[in-house]
Amino acid sequence: MTEVNNTPENIESAPIIQAGVTSQWLTENGFDHESLEKDHIGVELIKVEPEYLIPIATALYAYGFNYLQCQGAYDLGAGKELVSFYHLIKVNDNVTEPEEVRVKVYLNREDPKIPSLYWIWKASDWQERxxxxxYGIVYEGHPNLKRLLMPEDWVGWPLRKDYISPDFYELQDAY
Structure with missing residues (x-):
C-alpha cells in the first residue's frame, strides 16, 4: 500500500468558496448549479448550465426573486466563452437591503444558445434582444428575437472581442 503525502506542497491549493443562502437553498431542493465567489459588492453568484436555466429560474422566482434588475452578456475573450447573466432581486417589505443573486450561464461561442427567460420575467425582453x-447569443423561445439597435441586415456581433469591423456600411434610404 502506498502512503499519500498530503503536505501543503503536494496539495493543489484551490480557493474554497462558501455557498451563499440561495445556493444552499438550490442544493437542498436538488437543483444542479455551481456556487461562484461573491462579486466585489458581496452579491452571490451562481453558475448554471444552459439546460438547467429554466428550472432554476422558475425555482428562484418561486423562492421570491420577483424582480429582474438586469440581464446582460459579455465576452471572456477571443476563442473563449460568452456569458449571459441575470441579476435578480427579492422585492418585498425590506427595501433597504433586498436579497440579490446573479445567475451566470457560460456558453460556447460557436453555437451560443440559451432558453429565454422572457416567460418568467418580462423585463428580459429588450435586454435579451x-x-x-x-454578442450573437440566441435566446430560444423569445417572442421577438431580432436586432434592436442596429440595422436588421448588419453582419456580425459588434461587442465580441474577435469582431472585425467592416470597412464600410452602405446606408439604405430611410424613406
Missing part, C-alpha cells in the same frame, strides 16, 4: 444583437 440586445445581448443577441451585440
Amino acid at each position: 440586445e445581448s443577441y444583437e451585440m
